Amino acid sequence: MAKQTVTLRLDQDDLAYLSQVEITGAANLSEKIRALIAEARTQRQGSRDYLSAHDFARQLIARVERQINAAEIDATVRSELIHRILAWLPEALAYALSAGQVMARANDQTAGLRALEHGLAERTFSLVEAVLQLAQAGFPGCLDPQALASRGRFEVQSDS
Template identity: 30%
Template sequence: MTGKMIPVSIRIPEKDAAFLAQLDVDGATTLSEKVRALIGEARRRREAGGFASEAVRNLEDIHLAQDRQRRVQEQSLSFHSELVSYLSHWLLETHIACLTQEDWGGDPDEVRGALEQYEASLADQIFVLMDQMLRMGLTTTSRCYNPHVVSGRMEALKELIAIYNKD
């Protein structure tokens, strides 16, 4: 840490102190180090000008933790769902696509172009999901917790596809 250190005394609830003691923050071990690390993290977020990279990191942490917990449960039961695995990955990628458009340009033409590019990126994400769901629905069973979870929902889509194909 660079710069002069200034002592600060704070009082926090016992519950927060216990949480802080258990928190893993950038290799900090003492409560003082952890508080400094949290303040530094908040400062970096503020100074970054944009929040996208920090938000993406947080999203990845959340998704990875959730996926890890799910996989442990699946392994303990010898149970797996391609739908859940794929959707979890897709949600993260789509959420990142929503967050990472920071430079909208300055003049109206740049903004319009950036908005069109943003829309196209999100449309790509939606069609990737649609493609995967249709592929899973081609067979009467899929590698999911419930083997009929996808095929049982395909009838409505088949009707829409038939209407589309009439034109």
């Protein structure tokens, strides 16, 4: 696609931010602006369907995950709980972001909300199961297993 020249006026704070922000693959102001526009486009498209939402959610989490991984390497520690939650977040966020698609497939609004509730519950229960596995084993691979174990003392009773 042919590129067009655009004149842009920025206040000093925005220009300072744009100059200092690090964006992978963007070395100058023009490349940074194009990257920010591409990111905004991805964000808007990410709520239209589950796959796009999942890609968007993974991008959001990837930044945090890289920072956590770097900090863990520097400190020579690792938290299994943090990594399980970070692995769970993109799917749950993607499902919530694409809720309109889930609800549109239903016959009526109540059925759509019911489908959304079931989908969110399924994703939430998968996280609960992952945390319960850690709790039952005494939170191995976690940074403060005693504190987690004392907070994690709970039990769900079921009639079935």
